[in-house]
Amino acid sequence: MFSSISAACFRNSRLLCRVFAPILSQRNLKAAAVRRILSFSAPASSGFALKPIMDHKLYRPPPEVRGMTSLDKEAFTQTITVPALRVPIGVLNKVVKSLKKSAIQRSGVPRVVQDKEESSDFRLVLLDPHKVTSPASFSEADAEALRSFGVAEELHDYELRLTYDNLRSEEVLEAVLPRGQDVTSAFSRVGHIAHMNLRDHQLQYKNLIGQVIMDKNPGITCVVNKTNIIDSTYRNFKMEVLAGEENMVAKVKENGVTYEFDFSRVYWNPRLSTEHQRVVQLVKRGDIVFDVFAGVGPFAIPAARSGANVSANDLNPESYRWLQHNCKLNKVESKVKTFNLDGRAFIQGPVKQELPALLKGKVGVHVVMNLPALALEFLDAFRGLLYKEPPCEENLPTVHCYCFSKDDSPDTDVVKRASYSLGFPLESRCSVHFVRNVAPNKDMMCVRFSLPKEVLFSSDPEQAEPPPKRQKCEEATDSA
Numbered sequence: 001m002f003s004s005i006s007a008a009c010f011r012n013s014r015l016l017c018r019v020f021a022p023i024l025s026q027r028n029l030k031a032a033a034v035r036r037i038l039s040f041s042a043p044a045s046s047g048f049a050l051k052p053i054m055d056h057k058l059y060r061p062p063p064e065v066r067g068m069t070s071l072d073k074e075a076f077t078q079t080i081t082v083p084a085l086r087v088p089i090g091v092l093n094k095v096v097k098s099l100k101k102s103a104i105q106r107s108g109v110p111r112v113v114q115d116k117e118e119s120s121d122f123r124l125v126l127l128d129p130h131k132v133t134s135p136a137s138f139s140e141a142d143a144e145a146l147r148s149f150g151v152a153e154e155l156h157d158y159e160l161r162l163t164y165d166n167l168r169s170e171e172v173l174e175a176v177l178p179r180g181q182d183v184t185s186a187f188s189r190v191g192h193i194a195h196m197n198l199r200d201h202q203l204q205y206k207n208l209i210g211q212v213i214m215d216k217n218p219g220i221t222c223v224v225n226k227t228n229i230i231d232s233t234y235r236n237f238k239m240e241v242l243a244g245e246e247n248m249v250a251k252v253k254e255n256g257v258t259y260e261f262d263f264s265r266v267y268w269n270p271r272l273s274t275e276h277q278r279v280v281q282l283v284k285r286g287d288i289v290f291d292v293f294a295g296v297g298p299f300a301i302p303a304a305r306s307g308a309n310v311s312a313n314d315l316n317p318e319s320y321r322w323l324q325h326n327c328k329l330n331k332v333e334s335k336v337k338t339f340n341l342d343g344r345a346f347i348q349g350p351v352k353q354e355l356p357a358l359l360k361g362k363v364g365v366h367v368v369m370n371l372p373a374l375a376l377e378f379l380d381a382f383r384g385l386l387y388k389e390p391p392c393e394e395n396l397p398t399v400h401c402y403c404f405s406k407d408d409s410p411d412t413d414v415v416k417r418a419s420y421s422l423g424f425p426l427e428s429r430c431s432v433h434f435v436r437n438v439a440p441n442k443d444m445m446c447v448r449f450s451l452p453k454e455v456l457f458s459s460d461p462e463q464a465e466p467p468p469k470r471q472k473c474e475e476a477t478d479s480a
């Protein structure tokens with residue numbers, strides 16, 4: 001009986017040009033058949049309304065989940081009605097391929113299901129209820145394809161059991177957190193760790209949020225939240241585990257280089273990969289790099305891999321340890337000398353010792369200073385650094401110094417501050433590069449300049465005294 005109705009319907013649908021025939025589900029099969037008959041027998045000219053068959057926000061979880069603080073996955077289960085096409089098995093693959101845009105696309109939801117009429121000759125192709133609300137929703141091309149495969153454009157209702165697993169993290173969080181408040185599910189990924197920065201109103205839900213992020217992002221097995229702003233000395237965060245294992249030793253790949261480190265004890269920012277690459281590309285094979293604030297090695301190691309000889313320093317003993325580890329991991333330990341010194345002691349020690357010979361040579365010399373909150377204040381360490389050496393004009397080191405600016409004209413601001421610290425006007429002798437915006441009205445910048453001989457060889461060693469302290473940029477609100 002069903003197939004004859006179906007065939008009749010198909011013939012009619014061709015004749016009547018896409019008649020709306022909305023029903024078919026296991027539960028109300030009889031009613032479906034009746035309604036189908038009614039629908040395809042309605043003349044096209046009768047003004048039969050092609051009303052949408054679905055609510056707009058169909059995937060919205062049940063309202064009872066609002067305010068939940070401990071995740072109860074079962075509470076998200078609901079049955080929704082989605083449209084389906086009844087398709088002969090022989091053309092199933094072709095139909096699914098042609099209807100790519102209209103077919104349902106939901107994690108864990110099959111596009112093809114058993115025909116509930118128990119016919120082994122047919123299957124149901126589930127459609128996206130937000131795109132297909134009636135046969136008229138099909139594009140001309142889709143409609144033509146269906147006709148060519150002999151498939152009736154008749155829509156059937158399918159009762160779909162939608163569970164927590166089928167929902168996106170934003171859908172879950174939007175349903176749980178207070179209405180009208182920001183529900184960001186954004187995080188930075190550091191290996192297996194998702195690193196969040198929750199707002200005050202989200203803290204009540206922090207463990208649920210952590211669990212959802214872990215469930216919905218394959219490979220994430222630990223979710224952490226910053227518990228305060230960045231630690232001012234070593235630039236790492238205090239953090240709290242919200243969900244998952246408490247394993248903070250991450251393994252990440254950046255620009256083809258692998259790093260391992262304890263994320264809770266060192267600095268790592270996945271948003272700096274482009275900047276690391278930009279600077280490393282300026283370094284040529286055989287060049288010398290002094291990395292004053294090296295962290296776990298994201299400038300030093302790629303530079304060594306591309307043929308530079310590197311001296312890398314970090315004051316944090318944990319960073320120093322992981323830096324050494326990463327040099328071994330990437331087989332560049334013979335190209336990287338590592339130091340665990342304060343930046344000023346590094347400049348006035350290893351850098352000062354090596355520079356005179358390097359200035360006489362031909363290889364490029366780079367000094368990288370990525371400690372944006374403070375690096376400008378370290379520039380005075382170059383004043384009169386080589387005052388006992390015969391001045392030379394050539395092969396002066398290129399300094400890449402990072403800083404934050406909250407000024408309306410960050411370029412002018414950072415050049416002014418770098419000049420002040422160096423005791424020498426850098427205007428028109430440097431370039432400024434915008435790195436990234438780290439917070440509203442706060443930019444991370446990089447000032448690049450050739451270290452002036454007037455600074456390096458200043459005969460007045462008194463000039464090497466640090467100038468009086470000047471306003472510095474506040475602590476980062478972001479992990480820059």
Ligand SMILES: C[S@@+](CC[C@H](N)C(=O)[O-])C[C@H]1O[C@@H](n2cnc3c(N)ncnc32)[C@H](O)[C@@H]1O
Nearest residue numbers: 233234235267293294295314315316342343370
């Ligand atoms: C912003 S991080 C940059 C790390 C790495 N260069 C990068 O790009 O990811 C700054 C690093 O400077 C180190 N540091 C902080 N104060 C320092 C100091 N006075 N001397 C040397 N290193 C310092 C921190 O431990 C941290 O690893």
